[in-house]
Amino acid sequence: MVICRQVTPYRSGSLIASFKKLQAFRIASYGDLVQRVETREKCQAFLGQTDLSFDELISVLNYLFRWSCLLRFPAREFLAVEDAVQAGYLGQLKRHRVCINLDILERGRIRAGARSCPVFTGVPEPFLLVITHKADIFSSRLCARKNSEPSVWGGYDTLKKIADADAAKMEKDMAAYYRTLGKSSSISKPSFLYPG
Secondary structure, three states: OOOOOHHHHHHHHHHHHHHHHHHHHHOOOOHHHHHOOOOOHHHHHHHOOOOOOOOHHHHHHHHHHHHOOOOOOEHHOOOOOHHHHHHHHHHHHHHOOOEHHHHHHHOOOOOHHHHHHHHHHHHHHHHHHHHHHHHHHHHOOOOOHHEEEEEEEEOOOHHHHHOOOOOOHHHHHHHHHHOOOOOOOOOOOOHOOOOO
């Protein structure tokens, strides 16, 4: 009995078409979709009511899971804790219960929060901005730490820099970064820019 079969990697056009079908079916949110397909029986009924194929549904769920559900991890994982200044800032954040990436994202996601955090924690705003960007990059499941950490330390430390990156230039920059570590680049293209 086959429980899960290999699904062809999604193409952006078919993914957009699938989202349009879901919108026409009045799916309100990711949670709404998951509840409608959470059991085999519900999934079969849902697919019978929509014109989505099983592969299209799995592609949508896979995409949403990888891009919408954030990973949770301690803030120390994206700080240079061997640096006394950063270790001190981490201590200050912990004293104010800002301990994980999601805490940092919550405080830094809007300008008012980003401005108030330095006031009550004593951590400078420019440093909080840097770690908010890192928390944002590292939180995505598709950009898991093993994929995104080298990019951050290699100079691509904000989502804007990643989004605006020329793939050939980024490849050269990353190869140069790996050489500083005494390693050869093991990637031909940044994996988080080319999902699937």
